[in-house]
Amino acid sequence: MQDFRPKDSWTSRIGVILAVTGSAVGLGNFLRFPGLAAKYGGGAFMVAYLCAFLLLGLPIAFAEWSMGRYGGRHGFNSSPGIYRLVWRNRVAPYFGILAMIVPVCIYMYYVYIEAWCLAYSARYLFGAMDFGPDPAGYERFFTHFVGIHAHGESLSTPGEGLLGSAVFFLILCFVLNFTLIYRGLSKGIEWFCRWAMPALVVCAVLVLIRVLTLGTPDPAKPDQNILNGLGYMWNPVKPGTTFWQELANAEMWMAAAGQIFFSLSVGFGIIITYASYVKKDDDIALSSLTACAGNEFCEVALGGLITVPAAFVFLGPQVVQNPPGTFGLGFMALPHVFSQMPLGNAVGFLFFFLLFLAAVTSSLSMLQPAVAFLEEGLGLNRKASVALLGFITALGSTGVVFFSKDLIALDTLDFWIGTFCLYALAAFQTVLFGWVLGAKTGMAELRRGAEIHIPELFRYVIQYVTPVYLFIVFGFWLRQNIFVGTADDQPNRLRQLVTDPVVAAVMIFVAAVAVLFGMFIAQAVRNWRRAEAAGEEVAI
Amino acid sequence: MTPGGWIVMSLSVGGATVLLAWCLFKVLSKPGSEQHLHGQVDIHTPDMDAP
Numbered sequence: 001m002q003d004f005r006p007k008d009s010w011t012s013r014i015g016v017i018l019a020v021t022g023s024a025v026g027l028g029n030f031l032r033f034p035g036l037a038a039k040y041g042g043g044a045f046m047v048a049y050l051c052a053f054l055l056l057g058l059p060i061a062f063a064e065w066s067m068g069r070y071g072g073r074h075g076f077n078s079s080p081g082i083y084r085l086v087w088r089n090r091v092a093p094y095f096g097i098l099a100m101i102v103p104v105c106i107y108m109y110y111v112y113i114e115a116w117c118l119a120y121s122a123r124y125l126f127g128a129m130d131f132g133p134d135p136a137g138y139e140r141f142f143t144h145f146v147g148i149h150a151h152g153e154s155l156s157t158p159g160e161g162l163l164g165s166a167v168f169f170l171i172l173c174f175v176l177n178f179t180l181i182y183r184g185l186s187k188g189i190e191w192f193c194r195w196a197m198p199a200l201v202v203c204a205v206l207v208l209i210r211v212l213t214l215g216t217p218d219p220a221k222p223d224q225n226i227l228n229g230l231g232y233m234w235n236p237v238k239p240g241t242t243f244w245q246e247l248a249n250a251e252m253w254m255a256a257a258g259q260i261f262f263s264l265s266v267g268f269g270i271i272i273t274y275a276s277y278v279k280k281d282d283d284i285a286l287s288s289l290t291a292c293a294g295n296e297f298c299e300v301a302l303g304g305l306i307t308v309p310a311a312f313v314f315l316g317p318q319v320v321q322n323p324p325g326t327f328g329l330g331f332m333a334l335p336h337v338f339s340q341m342p343l344g345n346a347v348g349f350l351f352f353f354l355l356f357l358a359a360v361t362s363s364l365s366m367l368q369p370a371v372a373f374l375e376e377g378l379g380l381n382r383k384a385s386v387a388l389l390g391f392i393t394a395l396g397s398t399g400v401v402f403f404s405k406d407l408i409a410l411d412t413l414d415f416w417i418g419t420f421c422l423y424a425l426a427a428f429q430t431v432l433f434g435w436v437l438g439a440k441t442g443m444a445e446l447r448r449g450a451e452i453h454i455p456e457l458f459r460y461v462i463q464y465v466t467p468v469y470l471f472i473v474f475g476f477w478l479r480q481n482i483f484v485g486t487a488d489d490q491p492n493r494l495r496q497l498v499t500d501p502v503v504a505a506v507m508i509f510v511a512a513v514a515v516l517f518g519m520f521i522a523q524a525v526r527n528w529r530r531a532e533a534a535g536e537e538v539a540i
Numbered sequence: 541m542t543p544g545g546w547i548v549m550s551l552s553v554g555g556a557t558v559l560l561a562w563c564l565f566k567v568l569s570k571p572g573s574e575q576h577l578h579g580q581v582d583i584h585t586p587d588m589d590a591p
Contacts, residue, residue: 014567043548231541234549290563293556300556304549451566 008077008185008372009277015190017287020274021294022193022361024265025200027113029299030355031330033263034233034308036255043236044246048256053296056257056473059458059466060266060426061292063433065284066445068275070437077276078373079269080521081528087436093521098425099269100373100517103366104389105417105510106268108396109410110366111177114359115169116146116331117352124338124349128163135315135336142331147404151502154404167401174394176360181367182386185277189364196357197294203354204302210347211310217340224316229309232317250476257473264295265362267426273369285450298358306351307334314340327407330355367393370517377524392513399509403502412506415481415493423474430467439463 010016037045071082080096123129131137145166147154157164180188216225237243246252261267271288278284307329314337338348367389374385396413403409433442443459482493496503541549 017567042552043544046548046552227541230549231545234552235542235545236548237542237544286563286566290560290567293560293563296556297560301553304553451570 010190011186012190013282013287015186015194016274016278017290017294018193018197019189019361019365020271020287020291021298022197022358023268023270023274023365024263024291024295024362025197025298025358026263026265026362027117027326027330027355027359028259028263029295029358030204030303030307030351031326033259033299033303034306035326035329036259037304038233038308040249040252040255041236041238041241041243041246042234044243044249045252045256047247048253049260052253052257052260052469053292055461055465056469057260057264057266058289058292059462060261060430060470061264061271061288062285062446062454062458063430063442063462063466064266064271065275065288066442067429067433067437068272069278069280069282069284070445071272072276072278073280076376077273078376078524079272079369080373080524081376082272082276083432084525084528086432093525094518095425095428096269096373096521097514097517098421098428099272100370100521101510101514102417102421102425103268103270104370104393105396105413105513106422107363107366107393109400109413109418110359111173111363111393111397112166112170112400112410114356114363115166115173117356117359118173119145119163119166119169120331120335121349121352121356122169123163124345124352126163127345129335129345129348130339131335133339135332138332138335138339142327142335146407147401148406151405152402154401170397170401173360173363174390174397177363177367178386178390180360180364181371181389182382184382185368189368192364193361196361200354200357200361201298201302203350203357204298204306207347207350207354208302208306210341210343211306211313214310214313214341217313217342221316224313226309226313229312230305232312233304233308254473254476254480257469258477261426261470261473262422263299264292265365267422267429268366269369269425269429270365272429273372274365276372281449283449283451285446285454286452289452310334310337310341313337373524374520377527378520379527392516396509396513399506403506405502408500408502409506412496412503413510416507417510419477419481423470423477427467427470427474430462430470434463434467 010019037049039045040048067082067086071077071085074085076082076085078096079099080093083095083099084093086092120129131141143149145154145164147166154166162168180192182188183191212226214226216222218224237246265271275284278287311329311333315333334351335348338344338351341347370389371382371385374380374388375382378385380388400409400413433439437445439459439462442462443454443456447454491500497507498504
């Protein structure tokens, strides 16, 4: 079969870097990282964080960029095609099922969170986010808005109109995302990221300036000032412990590794797809490092100076010591903070708008791998592939919105797909690069056209240290969350699969999506074989 | 904020900022970072197929 369509591609190098950075920068940069750093003591945590960045995050990013460009120069833009190219084995492309369901199923709930950010920013813009000095007002609004009390609760918006409807904002986000995806790589994703990422940084810097100039807003509480807020975040030693005691905390090392891993968006199968559109001799080493550096800047230099210091100044150390989870901090505690802050409405709008931009650039990257596969493997045109993907993700998101009690559907997808399957996929890709493609061949690919020197040491890091590091973190996570369990209030995830009908229904839906993609991959493999037998260089 | 806190914050924030600035300088100082990576040659037309 001949393909007369022009191949989709990036139009500039800075465009692909911004797109990958946008894929990585998300809510975790501004909400999760500061909470972890404050919890474990800034100094010790940053040591563990730096080690995880150098030994886990950066090597996996290098591996994904290398395999992506390697696949791209052989005519493949999708993970199943690239896995099959790297590992000449019949089962190889079927690992692509993971690379399809991970981003697609994460999108199903991530777009809902994106809608919350858009809704909050719109409410700040229209002055509809002031629920008074009582923190319970913010909690009441959020829990009803997302429907935590009962399934389908968020479908009703008594007295709030469209501004109180999560579903309305979800539809807006869906339309925006799929319009951009339909426009293609350069006219959609790249175009959006080229203005959204600078706009995100400008918003964050404006919020940062406001936070750093807070001084001591309440003279009756002189200890709650911005310097103490920064100290709470960054002081290397917590009261009653030493730096070395903090450093010996294994849980902190796992938390730091997990944060780096999720924050850099490595292991999603997204970078592989993005990098496959880069020309065969273009640099990927510096581009990869720049994208990682962009993410770290947003996380450490912006996120690290905004969230916790602001919460400390207005709400005191007790909120930071016992953070109400990522959602609680972001959507309940911070709006309460903004309500007490001079220029709080403007700051609230900027903060949630920057979260919205970060979420859109991430959610776009979750759709592109599946679109690339449907076009490449099945020969579908853009309209058909976008429509099919839109249908699948709309079904999933509808389930996430409806089964909202305790955010059970969202939590189930986040646990099994957004964490478990993500670890599994990253582990597979790390082994694929280090041991199947081979670290030597992989490093040669990484160095082709490289504008920075990659030390030879990295070859051994990628081959030995990174897989071991990743498997230890994965094993620790499995032990803590599945086999042994943690706190009493945490559900037993395995038992939940058979005792909770909603959890079971969500996982049956995920299994159905996985089977569907498995069938698509089987058909794609037949198409690729036929094309190869016919001597075509580029598959369908 | 203790002196240790200032040091940790300066190293962390400064390190992340300097790394990004250095990377962006390297990327943008190389001619062609804004030029098209692909062009018309990527359009697959029938005359490019092997006979």
